[in-house]
Structures are given as C-alpha cells and as structure tokens.
Amino acid sequence: MKKFHYIHHACFILETENDAIIFDPFLDGNPSGVKPADIKVSHILVSHAHADHLGSAIEIAHKNKAMIISTAEIANMVSEKGCAAHGMHIGGSYLFPFGKVRITPAFHGAGIAGGHACGFIVDFYGTTIYFAGDTSLFSDMKLLGELEKIDYAILPIGDNYTMGPSDAVKAVELLKAKEVIPIHYNTWPVIAQDPEKFKKEVEQKTPAKVLIVKPGSSIELS
Ligand code: NI
Ligand code: MN
Numbered sequence: 001m002k003k004f005h006y007i008h009h010a011c012f013i014l015e016t017e018n019d020a021i022i023f024d025p026f027l028d029g030n031p032s033g034v035k036p037a038d039i040k041v042s043h044i045l046v047s048h049a050h051a052d053h054l055g056s057a058i059e060i061a062h063k064n065k066a067m068i069i070s071t072a073e074i075a076n077m078v079s080e081k082g083c084a085a086h087g088m089h090i091g092g093s094y095l096f097p098f099g100k101v102r103i104t105p106a107f108h109g110a111g112i113a114g115g116h117a118c119g120f121i122v123d124f125y126g127t128t129i130y131f132a133g134d135t136s137l138f139s140d141m142k143l144l145g146e147l148e149k150i151d152y153a154i155l156p157i158g159d160n161y162t163m164g165p166s167d168a169v170k171a172v173e174l175l176k177a178k179e180v181i182p183i184h185y186n187t188w189p190v191i192a193q194d195p196e197k198f199k200k201e202v203e204q205k206t207p208a209k210v211l212i213v214k215p216g217s218s219i220e221l222s
Pocket of ligand 2: 010050052053134184
C-alpha cells in the first residue's frame with residue numbers, strides 16, 4: 001500500500017510499508033506540531049532554501065542517516081553540515097532506490113545564493129507525483145504533462161507567495177494530471193484559501209479530481 005501523508009504547508013510524506021520519503025520538512029513553526037524526532041525517512045527532497053521548505057531537513061537527515069535530494073547549491077550547503085546529499089538541477093533526472101526523480105523549474109526565490117527554486121516529478125514505486133514547489137503558474141507545465149504522465153499533482157494554492165487558486169486551476173488544465181492535491185494554504189492568514197471552492201472549479205473545468213487532504217491525515221495512492 002502506498003500513501004500520501006500530509007503534515008501541513010508544503011510538507012508531506014510518501015510512504016510504503018518499507019520506505020518513506022519526506023518533502024520540504026518545515027516543522028519548527030509549522031502548526032502541525034510534528035517534531036523532527038517523529039520523522040522516519042530514507043530521503044528528504046527540498047525544493048528551495050526558504051525556511052518554510054528547507055525547515056528541519058538537516059536535523060532529520062542526521063537522525064535518520066537519510067539523503068537530501070535538492071538542487072546543487074542546497075546539496076553543497078547541507079554536505080558541508082555533514083549530511084548525505086545528492087545534488088541535481090533543473091531538467092535533470094536520476095534513478096534513486098524508490099524511483100526516478102526529475103527536477104522541474106519553479107518560478108520563485110531560491111533562498112540560497114546562486115540557486116534556483118525547483119519542483120520534482122517523482123516516480124514513487126510506480127506512481128508519478130508532481131510536486132510543484134513554490135511557484136507561479138507557468139506555461140511549460142503543459143510540457144511537463146507531455147513528458148511525464150502525472151498521476152497526482154501537488155500544487156500550491158495559497159496565493160501571495162505562490163500561485164493562487166484560479167491560476168492553479170489553469171495549472172491543472174496544462175498538466176493533465178489525474179488527481180490534484182492542494183497544499184501551501186491556510187498555514188497563516190496571508191495564505192488563507194477555501195480548498196472546497198478550488199475543488200469545485202477544477203472539477204467543473206477539467207477531468208481531474210481534487211483530493212483535499214487534511215493536515216495530519218493520509219490518503220492511499222493508486
Ligand atoms: Ni518559498
Ligand atoms: Mn513557501
């Protein structure tokens with residue numbers, strides 16, 4: 001059984017019976033109350049170095065002897081802090097034990113000198129998941145949907161720092177994802193959104209289904 005477990009904000013875990021990987025492990029200051037010590041993972045994927053994404057990646061990496069997968073600048077920075085890291089960059093793919101990772105562009109600050117924010121398309125034991133990271137809508141999402149058959153698109157809808165709900169509807173149209181999970185909203189008042197409204201609009205305008213996953217809960221992945 002494969003699961004998506006939502007912590008909160010842009011932090012979630014993909015897991016099987018034998019393995020788990022975490023994305024953007026922002027825990028210190030996350031309303032979820034989850035602590036780094038609660039996390040058991042083999043890999044940590046980091047989209048950019050803003051505090052609400054890099055978060056507790058270094059601490060979790062040390063505790064679990066887990067590998068950090070990110071852009072070269074972040075991989076270098078965490079290596080210097082004694083973490084195992086695999087540096088990649090936009091357009092590159094690499095095969096990890098759980099499956100292939102493709103680094104996608106994200107239009108957003110890197111949070112680290114010389115870097116670039118990214119997203120990930122992960123083939124997690126045969127399920128293709130696109131995590132957009134923090135980004136605006138961009139028209140090459142159409143290309144990503146052509147390059148990879150996306151089963152689940154995990155998209156920010158908070159607005160202010162990233163695309164908001166109406167742009168995210170357009171993103172779903174471009175990506176042609178089967179299912180969509182909105183994230184990066186309702187963490188703070190500045191990114192308050194109504195996911196039910198987003199769900200209604202996506203399901204009216206596209207064939208995709210929106211799964212609203214409450215923080216702290218999991219859904220089974222097909
Ligand atoms: Ni950010
Ligand atoms: Mn963010």
